[in-house]
Amino acid sequence: MVGPMANRDGNGWTACSLGHRHWGRYGAAGLLAYAPCRPGPDQVCVLLQRRSWWGNHGGTWGPPGGARDSHESAVAAALREAEEECALPAGDVSVRGILRDDHGGWSYQTVIAGAPRPLPVHPVSSETSKVSWVPAADVAALDLHPGFAAQWPALREALQPLTIIVDAANVMGSRPDGWWRDRAGAARRLRDQLAGLAAEGLTALPESMHLPALERWFPEFVLVVEGAARPVAATHAAGPRDPGAPGPPDGRVRVVAAPGSGDDTIAALAGDLAGRRLVVTADRRLRERCVAAGASVTGPSWLLGQL
Numbered sequence: 001m002v003g004p005m006a007n008r009d010g011n012g013w014t015a016c017s018l019g020h021r022h023w024g025r026y027g028a029a030g031l032l033a034y035a036p037c038r039p040g041p042d043q044v045c046v047l048l049q050r051r052s053w054w055g056n057h058g059g060t061w062g063p064p065g066g067a068r069d070s071h072e073s074a075v076a077a078a079l080r081e082a083e084e085e086c087a088l089p090a091g092d093v094s095v096r097g098i099l100r101d102d103h104g105g106w107s108y109q110t111v112i113a114g115a116p117r118p119l120p121v122h123p124v125s126s127e128t129s130k131v132s133w134v135p136a137a138d139v140a141a142l143d144l145h146p147g148f149a150a151q152w153p154a155l156r157e158a159l160q161p162l163t164i165i166v167d168a169a170n171v172m173g174s175r176p177d178g179w180w181r182d183r184a185g186a187a188r189r190l191r192d193q194l195a196g197l198a199a200e201g202l203t204a205l206p207e208s209m210h211l212p213a214l215e216r217w218f219p220e221f222v223l224v225v226e227g228a229a230r231p232v233a234a235t236h237a238a239g240p241r242d243p244g245a246p247g248p249p250d251g252r253v254r255v256v257a258a259p260g261s262g263d264d265t266i267a268a269l270a271g272d273l274a275g276r277r278l279v280v281t282a283d284r285r286l287r288e289r290c291v292a293a294g295a296s297v298t299g300p301s302w303l304l305g306q307l
């Protein structure tokens with residue numbers, strides 16, 4: 001077996017264009033994992049570690065992280081570091097986004113990931129003196145690593161999942177690609193395109209959502225089909241994707257066949273799903289129902305512009 005250090009070519013100091021000295025020749029990445037925690041249904045905790053006193057910014061708190069290797073994506077590096085430093089099981093978290101702190105010539109990418117609950121963790125490496133799930137409300141009071149402290153206000157706004165609910169009939173109807181000849185085929189094409197988008201991630205969300213500017217968002221997609229497009233719900237999305245892609249290991253698209261009107265199903269999902277919901281439709285009446293249910297709305301042209 002080849003030792004873990006064999007291909008660790010990112011280890012080393014470098015300088016950024018702001019004149020700082022940084023660890024990580026190809027940049028660095030960290031994992032900000034969050035999980036629901038008490039008290040209150042909307043409370044979240046984040047996984048932080050306290051650095052050992054002898055290290056860089058010793059004694060401060062921040063997410064687990066470290067140098068990214070030349071061949072590694074930010075997501076792969078962040079998950080690896082969280083496992084090496086805190087024993088966080090990488091397979092049990094869902095990657096939701098990446099925030100990039102770009103210094104010019106060097107950057108730190110914080111990978112945001114949701115966990116189903118505060119998973120058991122403990123300090124593994126000698127660089128880490130303590131590991132803890134900290135309520136988000138208590139984070140700012142800690143002695144934070146200065147890089148993390150600067151990013152925390154933006155990161156805090158991204159600590160919940162995002163689901164994009166797509167009105168298939170409305171989106172298909174807005175692009176004249178012959179969908180009227182084969183509605184199920186058109187729905188299948190749209191589903192496969194969404195699977196690609198789920199894997200690659202989105203570089204922007206509608207401005208009306210007033211969310212921080214992440215480098216990438218990794219939402220879940222729900223495609224709601226009705227009528228002649230309903231058989232698509234019984235089939236599976238295109239096969240396993242390229243393991244070297246930037247996003248999470250599973251592109252997330254769920255197809256829901258509306259039993260009756262797609263509008264009723266979409267409005268119900270807009271009200272019921274956890275986290276943020278963005279509904280893609282141009283239907284004015286449906287948009288009003290979704291907004292009343294607490295969701296954000298955008299038109300098909302926004303989604304088609306991302307594909």
Ligand SMILES: [Zn+2]
Pocket residue numbers: 016017018019020021022103106
């Ligand atoms: Zn710098």
